[in-house]
Amino acid sequence: MSYLIIKCGGSITDKLPDSFYRNIAALKTEFHINPIIVHGGGPQVTTLLEKLQIESKFIEGLRVTNESVIEVVEMVLSGTANKQIVRNLLSAGAKGIGLSGCDGKLLQAKLVDDHQKVGLVGEIVSVNNSLLDLLLCQSYIPVISPVAVDETNKPLNINADEAAAALSKAYHAPICMVTDVPGVMKEGNVIPKITKKEIDGYINTGIIHGGMVPKVKAAVACIQQGVKEVVIMNGLEEDNLIKYVRNEPIGTLVRLEEEFVDA
Numbered sequence: 001m002s003y004l005i006i007k008c009g010g011s012i013t014d015k016l017p018d019s020f021y022r023n024i025a026a027l028k029t030e031f032h033i034n035p036i037i038v039h040g041g042g043p044q045v046t047t048l049l050e051k052l053q054i055e056s057k058f059i060e061g062l063r064v065t066n067e068s069v070i071e072v073v074e075m076v077l078s079g080t081a082n083k084q085i086v087r088n089l090l091s092a093g094a095k096g097i098g099l100s101g102c103d104g105k106l107l108q109a110k111l112v113d114d115h116q117k118v119g120l121v122g123e124i125v126s127v128n129n130s131l132l133d134l135l136l137c138q139s140y141i142p143v144i145s146p147v148a149v150d151e152t153n154k155p156l157n158i159n160a161d162e163a164a165a166a167l168s169k170a171y172h173a174p175i176c177m178v179t180d181v182p183g184v185m186k187e188g189n190v191i192p193k194i195t196k197k198e199i200d201g202y203i204n205t206g207i208i209h210g211g212m213v214p215k216v217k218a219a220v221a222c223i224q225q226g227v228k229e230v231v232i233m234n235g236l237e238e239d240n241l242i243k244y245v246r247n248e249p250i251g252t253l254v255r256l257e258e259e260f261v262d263a
Contacts, residue, residue, distance in 0.1 A: 003034045003173035004245070007164040008235070010040035012180050013085060016235050020178075021092035023241040024141060028094065031245050034136045036167055037143045040160035041081035048072050061214065062112070065120040065157040073157050074100070077145035085143045097140045101148035102155060104131040107163060109148035109156045122148050122156030124163065127170040161218040168227040175227055176244060177219060178235035183252035184208060184216060192249055195257040196220050219254040230254040 004027065008016070027033040042063070046056050049072055057064040065073065078100035089096025101107025101124075109122030135142055146163040148156045161177075168175050183190040184199075186207050194202075199216045202208040208216055219230040233240050233251030243250045 002032075003036060003171040005164050005168045005171070005173050005175045006035055006037045006178060006241070007160060007175055008037065008039045008085070008178045009160065010042045010044055010081065012178055012235055013039055013041070013081065015180060016088070016178070017238070018088070018092065019238045020235050020241070021088045021094065023239060024089065025092045025094035026242060027245060028139060028141060031242075033245060034171075035141055036132065036136075036171070036173075037085060037141065038160055038164040038167060039077075039081060039085055039143065039145060041077045041145070044081055045073055045076045048076055059114070059118050062114075062118045062121050062159065063157060064118050067120070070120045070155055070157060074102075074147050074155055078102070078147055082143055082145045089141055089143065095138075095140045096143055097135060098143045098145070100145040101158060101163065102153075104128055105149055105153075106131055106144065107146070107148035107158065107166065109150060109158060111150065111156065120154075120156050122150065122158050124148060124158060124166040127166050129170055161222060162225075165222040165225045165227050168222065169225065172228070174229040174231065175219075175222055176241065177215060177230060177232045179215060179232060180234065180236055181212065182234045182237070183232050183250075184212060191252050193253045193255070195255065196223070197257060199254075216254070223254055223256055228255075 024035050027035045049056050082098040086096040086098040106128045107124050108126045109124045112121050112123050146158040146160045148158045164175050222230050231251045231253050240250050
């Protein structure tokens with residue numbers, strides 16, 4: 001049975017329709033694919049920090065995370081954000097189960113090199129496949145929040161894209177980056193395939209702009225970490241996940257330059 005990593009950003013999870021979760025259930029029952037969901041929750045974390053009058057600060061896209069912030073990050077990501085996705089899967093007839101990277105040392109991490117600037121932010125050093133395998137073989141669909149543990153079992157905030165990349169490498173699986181747009185656009189049309197070189201050029205010329213910039217940069221980062229394939233797709237359109245596993249053209253496929261040449 002093959003695997004598929006589904007990465008849902010915090011800005012999209014509240015918008016995803018019931019059909020999206022039914023598609024995930026179908027991946028398991030009809031296509032014999034093991035979906036593994038990784039989610040963010042940045043907007044929800046920021047909202048709660050504001051309510052608690054705790055400052056939100058970012059350095060080069062990473063949330064500066066002190067002891068107070070990590071408590072809120074864990075509360076939101078491993079709590080309300082995670083369980084909402086689990087409940088949506090249950091409603092779709094799937095066996096959703098929520099985990100954080102802390103559970104069973106699913107995701108073990110170390111502090112990033114710039115930890116003196118960004119605080120309790122980590123980079124993943126290992127994935128506990130055996131824990132996920134136990135769940136997957138019992139037909140559960142893991143929903144993973146990107147909070148990891150270090151060697152002393154303290155929590156570290158992890159970028160959700162990095163968590164998806166680590167799981168992708170562990171399972172030799174492609175990543176579906178679920179967004180609220182059809183893919184990378186050029187002159188009103190979806191670009192079906194794109195390389196890092198093309199992405200750099202499109203960003204410089206402004207063809208790729210706004211909220212798509214961090215999405216494509218995250219996709220490129222995953223590819224550079226050894227992920228074989230990333231597709232940026234619209235999760236709001238019905239059956240896009242099914243179309244992808246059927247190899248129908250959908251979204252924008254990001255690969256290394258030479259892989260498109262060889263294809």
